[in-house]
Amino acid sequence: MSLFWRVFLLNAAVFVAGAAVLMLSPATISAPVSPTEVVVLLAGLVVMLVANLALLRIGFAPLGRLIRAMTSVDLLRPGAARPEVRGRGEVAELISAFNAMLDRLEVERATSNARALSAQESERRRIARELHDEVGQSLTAVLLELKHVSDEAPAEVSGKLNQVQEITRDSLDEIRRIARRLRPGVLEELGLASAVKSLTTELHDHAGPAARYRVDGELPALDDSAELVIYRVAQESITNAARHAAAHRLDVLVRSDEHGVRLRVRDDGHGIGEAPEGAGIRGMRERALLVGARLTIGDAPGGGTEVLLHLPNRSA
Template identity: 65%
Template sequence: MSLFWRIFLLNALVLAVATAVLLWAPVTVSVPILLTEAVVLTGGLIVMLLANAVLLRIGLAPLERLTRMMTTIDLLRPGQRLPVTGHGGIPDLLRTFNEMLDRLEAERSTSNARALSAQEAERRRIAQELHDEVGQSLTAVLLELKRVADRAPEDLLEDLGHAQETTRGSLDEVRRLARRLRPGVLEDLGLVSALTSLATEFSTHTGMTVRRRFPPGLPPLDREVELVLYRVAQEGLTNVARHAEASTAEVSLRRTADCVELRITDDGLGPGIVREGAGIRGMRERALLVGARLSIGPRPGGGTEVLLQVPVDVPSDAPSSGDRTPTGTGDRNE
């Protein structure tokens, strides 16, 4: 039965009951209407309106749930679906809405994969140009300043020394940017070494204490999964530096029964201080790319906790991927 006929029949039922009451009840209407008759008619009208409102509320409740879902749905948090309940055309409407969400999430995942792949390719290209073009140019400038300083008079040595230090600092910054854009250590030595290097660089650059916990036993991971874990850790530490006002952070990576967990915690202000922006949404998009679960919330004792859970399906005795070198890692703190 369509929604139109359901509403029509509900109203017809209310009117039929009211008509039957008027027909069989010992109630008459005088001209002019007496006060008691006006009270009875007004009470009957109120009862009909209330009955109609209750029946319509029950009949249209699934549509209200659909409206709330449509205003709050977020494709970066997949799996939100409405229960298919009700009668008439309402279950078909809810089922169609859920199928639409399935298609949108699949298309979003595909487009995200293409966009992130193009983004990583562009990062590699920019990092290569920074290293080959800007880095070599600054190195040439630094060597030229050294040759000029060797022949310069005494009163110019201090100025040339400042110019050399500025150029050397710019060269170090270019190299640091190139490493952030293209983590070569991730490709060469593996995820644990890359995260160790990231934490060390972050601590040196910000002055914050960064603890690392990387117990052995990680399963083999795809390059794509390793890159997602690295980028989420990178963005998580960046958010700590920008917003948390923390003095200590911790990066941990461990294996559980069915997934690999990356956890970034800090002792700062906690979540809710800053609105969710492009950085966190980028983390959610990367998590969706590998079917991972990302949660960001308060940390027990204060601060924020970022938890990324990447599902894995490997035998329990599979060899650990960890580093690509034979050196062990264990728990390490900095």
């Protein structure tokens, strides 16, 4: 039965019941209407309205649950409980269609995320290669030329040229550091454990928070996409702790057991609180979806922020 006819029949049932009560009861209406009759009519009207309200509330309850589910759904947190298919007719069909739409959107979003992140990594590699090959070589040539000129210049000019050399050398080191962050060559050459360790070492070299890194268990063989996701999540978490959390200590743990691989990044900063998630955190969630991992971000015990990434063991 359609929703239209259900509402119509509910209202019709209420009015028929009211008419039956008026016909079967000894109450009469005179002209003019007496105060007692007005009270009886008003009481009957109130009873009819309350009954109609209760019946409609029961009939539309499944729609209310569907509305709450629609306002709370987040495609970056897949696998959330679907609203239960209850009710009849169009209401049940609407809830079923909404659940099917969520399943389809999750699959489509995962596919589009995979394409977008693949294109992003390709662009990162291209930029890193151009920084290293083009800008890096140009600055190296500038350094050599500055050294040649400094050797032949007078003493008062040579000192200033040496300062320019130091600035150029620092710029070259910074460009190389940016290129390494864009294209984690250490991940390809030395593996995940060494790549994550290099992030904490680099943080220490740049006067960042005191970082501690630990690997618990032997890491299994992971495919390139899974290793890259773990590395990028660790990179973004460490960067957030250093730049935004005002943290003094940072603890990075990579653990492997029969349930899968877990990454935990914990700092002692001011915590995430009620701040809305920015592009960095949403990017981490999209990467986690790409490999079927679960990402949790919240307050750390004792203060600060804790980022947990769990990549389940697919063979388990």
